[in-house]
Amino acid sequence: MPDKPADQAERLHADAATKRPGGRTARTAQAVFDATIAELGEVGYAALRIETVAERAGVNRATIYRRWGDKPSLVAAAFTARQVEVSPPADTGDLFEDLLAFLREVRRGFDSPWIAALISETGPRTADNDGLRQVLDKIWPARFRLSREIFVRAVERGDLPAGVDPDFLVQAAAGPLYFRRLMLGRSLTDDFLRHTAALVIAGARQS
Amino acid sequence: MPDKPADQAERLHADAATKRPGGRTARTAQAVFDATIAELGEVGYAALRIETVAERAGVNRATIYRRWGDKPSLVAAAFTARQVEVSPPADTGDLFEDLLAFLREVRRGFDSPWIAALISETGPRTADNDGLRQVLDKIWPARFRLSREIFVRAVERGDLPAGVDPDFLVQAAAGPLYFRRLMLGRSLTDDFLRHTAALVIAGARQS
Structure with missing residues (x-):
């Protein structure tokens, strides 16, 4: 869990938005997270640029800065959004x-x-x-x-x-x-x- | 242990040389290893250049290439030479x-x-x-x-x-x-x- 409640609220908001596939906000988040994850896979973290992510997602760079603040927060948000797709650990009883x-x-x-x-x-x-x-x-x-x-x-x-x-x-x-x-x-x-x-x-x- | 016997022979030779502090070959190896390790600590592996190591050690770049071949071999040799200074694992009986x-x-x-x-x-x-x-x-x-x-x-x-x-x-x-x-x-x-x-x-x- 992030240290600051604000981060968590932001993340929960992002998650909720991601789950409303109809909304424009949700579509933007999805496109930005997809672009972030694709860039991470291709160039890695150090070389990742918000500008490139914005181009790839087809959104304005200012939108990303306004919503996620900076590169670490963006990457963490993208990671967390993907993680909620991962099922909780198996409970086989063993x-x-x-x-x-x-x-x-x-x-x-x-x-x-x-x-x-x-x-x-x-x-x-x-x-x-x-x-x-x-x-x-x-x-x-x-x-x-x-x-x-x-x-x-x-x-x-x-x-x-x-x-x-x-x-x-x-x-x-x-x-x-x-x-x-x-x-x-x-x-x-x-x-x-x-x-x-x-x-x-x-x-x-x-x- | 290195995969190729040639590498091992080279390493044993380098170790032996390091242990004859009087010889010129030994002094060169010591200076090169010291420079390699200092550079590793300062700039890391990716940024390490044999040219800079040579300058730092005060030896000709060709000497390094002739004796150690390439950067991975040089770094491995420097590491191994330092490792022999490390005592074998403790044998306390416990x-x-x-x-x-x-x-x-x-x-x-x-x-x-x-x-x-x-x-x-x-x-x-x-x-x-x-x-x-x-x-x-x-x-x-x-x-x-x-x-x-x-x-x-x-x-x-x-x-x-x-x-x-x-x-x-x-x-x-x-x-x-x-x-x-x-x-x-x-x-x-x-x-x-x-x-x-x-x-x-x-x-x-x-x-």
Whole structure:
């Protein structure tokens, strides 16, 4: 969830607008988000220009600045709008299956050009590094709020001890995938995902 | 370990040369590696130019090309030469303490400007992306060979079941640190490192 209530209100407004396909405001938001995501996939975050997004979406640049403020806010809004299309984490009643579904979702992110662009540009020192950090700071809390539910539900079912830290477990489960893909350049096989899920669950049960 | 024996021979040669501080060849290697690492820390991998390294080291550019071939090989050689200064993983006889020492070593890497530069530029699409992938493909096997020993020794002591996969456990232990630092932008507290080490060990004992 964004830190500032204003951001959230803006996002909820944008979401609501997106869901009214008839409205002009909604069509504009949809076109701008589509253009933003297409640009992210093609040129990445650092090279993304609001001017190009405006041209691509067929809207006035001033419209984008007025409605979303700046580049980090625009990208975060586009990301969040796409995320609401993503279903909440699976609730199969089985911790291993839920966690495996989450890890497959993480893997899908790497296969998506625009998500991969955001992930991969996190570290380097570019002029836009601070902006990207702002984007991630808006995106991650929302993703965490969803994915930690997997562990919260497992505690409620008595599948995990009450003392576990769901936020920590999300990091423990997702981390190996990022490391393997970004640092080692190796593929995220289903076997690796299963191995990771099993280790995290077995470890959490002992804590 | 590098894939090609020729690379390894070259590296061993370079290492040996570095250790004869009296020789001219050794002094050249030292100056070139120092310059490479200083440049990495200042401008990062993508912007690093052999020409600038040569100027900084006070050697002829042709000397660098003749001895190290290209930029990925030079950076990998500089990295490897620095790595031999790093002590092998702690052998305290206690798996938790050994693993914690390794994770603190990983954390130190993030605090080192030139290692942080290599880590952070892994993802983005730059002209030099393939080159950096070559560097990492040379660096990681050597680091893995060292760090997996922690788990191999634990199996030998009977601290872990014989069926564990040391390579997998290195990824499971290091991954959460990379994710937390690069994606979440949060600090790597000692508490987080201990929590990670404990989870991986508890999980590995159940496998």
